[in-house]
Amino acid sequence: MKVKINNRTENYRCVWFEPESGIIKIINQNKLPHKFEIAELKTYMEAADAIKTMAVRGAPAIGVTAGFGIAQACVQAPKQNFTDCLGKAVETLKSTRPTAVNLFHVIGGLLNKINDMGAIEDKEKAIEIAVFESQKTANETIDACKKIGEFGNGLFKNKYKILTHCNAGALACVDFGTALSPMRIAKYAGKEIFVFVDETRPRLQGAKLTAWELLNEGIEHKIIADNASGYFMQKGEIDLCIVGADRITANGDVANKIGTYEKAVLAKENSIPFYVAAPVSTIDFNIQNSNQIPIEERSEDDVLTVKDNKKDIRIAPVGSHALNPAFDVTPAKYITGIITEIGIFRPEEIHKLTNAGQNKNV
Numbered sequence: 570m571k572v573k574i575n576n577r578t579e580n581y582r583c584v585w586f587e588p589e590s591g592i593i594k595i596i597n598q599n600k601l602p603h604k605f606e607i608a609e610l611k612t613y614m615e616a617a618d619a620i621k622t623m624a625v626r627g628a629p630a631i632g633v634t635a636g637f638g639i640a641q642a643c644v645q646a647p648k649q650n651f652t653d654c655l656g657k658a659v660e661t662l663k664s665t666r667p668t669a670v671n672l673f674h675v676i677g678g679l680l681n682k683i684n685d686m687g688a689i690e691d692k693e694k695a696i697e698i699a700v701f702e703s704q705k706t707a708n709e710t711i712d713a714c715k716k717i718g719e720f721g722n723g724l725f726k727n728k729y730k731i732l733t734h735c736n737a738g739a740l741a742c743v744d745f746g747t748a749l750s751p752m753r754i755a756k757y758a759g760k761e762i763f764v765f766v767d768e769t770r771p772r773l774q775g776a777k778l779t780a781w782e783l784l785n786e787g788i789e790h791k792i793i794a795d796n797a798s799g800y801f802m803q804k805g806e807i808d809l810c811i812v813g814a815d816r817i818t819a820n821g822d823v824a825n826k827i828g829t830y831e832k833a834v835l836a837k838e839n840s841i842p843f844y845v846a847a848p849v850s851t852i853d854f855n856i857q858n859s860n861q862i863p864i865e866e867r868s869e870d871d872v873l874t875v876k877d878n879k880k881d882i883r884i885a886p887v888g889s890h891a892l893n894p895a896f897d898v899t900p901a902k903y904i905t906g907i908i909t910e911i912g913i914f915r916p917e918e919i920h921k922l923t924n925a926g927q928n929k930n931v
């Protein structure tokens with residue numbers, strides 16, 4: 570992704586692994602947009618903590634970071650009880666965030682590879698496999714996002730006005746993004762587009778992260794309050810909605826950032842196409858019913874306070890409490906299409922994709 574720093578433009582991934590030092594590096598998303606900081610994660614525990622505290626976030630980026638965390642665990646586990654230590658790292662990383670399925674697909678895929686190649690008790694061999702496979706996952710994630718961008722761009726006419734929710738950009742996916750990738754590709758193709766960016770309370774991923782990415786790319790946009798999108802839809806100002814996904818069930822229901830469901834219902838009411846952009850690995854073929862998707866409940870502080878880089882400012886009366894589900898589920902009937910790296914599908918078609926990307930982050 571393009572990042573403008575002191576009048577220079579540089580290219581960054583949101584997460585990468587340096588095998589020589591064994592350090593994972595991330596753009597610390599809790600510091601954006603006002604401070605661009607690269608954080609170093611030296612152990613799998615630090616990787617787990619970065620996922621939990623959302624210094625790195627977004628379904629595919631969580632998966633990739635966890636994969637690098639497994640590689641670190643292989644390097645750092647003692648030879649004598651290697652298998653036990655690796656098992657502990659797997660449990661720690663899996664317990665960070667429950668909703669995005671990419672985390673479980675990447676960790677499960679890596680463990681299968683280590684097992685299949687007879688390396689579960691062989692530290693040196695396991696390191697080789699984990700480092701290679703986790704890097705491969707990161708690269709494949711980028712390739713998939715680029716393809717999603719190409720398919721998604723085909724939906725945009727010149728001068729289209731597009732609504733997006735949360736951040737499904739390069740910050741959420743190593744590079745390019747899912748929902749934001751078609752916008753990048755449209756811009757590179759010379760199309761004029763305009764993006765309505767939902768602020769995305771309570772953590773403001775739209776106002777803080779999506780706006781920062783669009784600004785760096787020179788894509789025209791404005792941030793709107795979450796409760797303003799119906800107003801703009803009703804006035805005919807939005808041509809298309811596009812969001813990411815944390816988990817898609819085989820019947821095409823989509824778990825994504827809290828508030829997505831409301832946008833999809835409003836879009837249908839106003840006859841606006843509503844697209845979900847996600848790699849095939851975001852489909853959870855083991856779940857038939859969206860009630861089975863674990864929905865993360867985060868701290869009430871996110872709702873009761875406004876955060877900047879330095880301190881939290883309490884906005885609610887002391888004594889009031891809050892509920893803070895981080896995701897909701899949009900039923901398939903509200904979704905026009907799911908944009909994947911292998912094409913655009915109607916939600917009722919996606920059960921056919923079973924072998925196209927399981928256990929991978931792409």
Ligand code: MRU
Pocket residue numbers: 626627628629669734735736737738741742746747748774812813814815825826827895
């Ligand atoms: O809680 P977050 O910020 O990790 O939630 C992110 C989202 O809901 C994204 O839309 C989703 O992960 C898709 S990212 C390509």
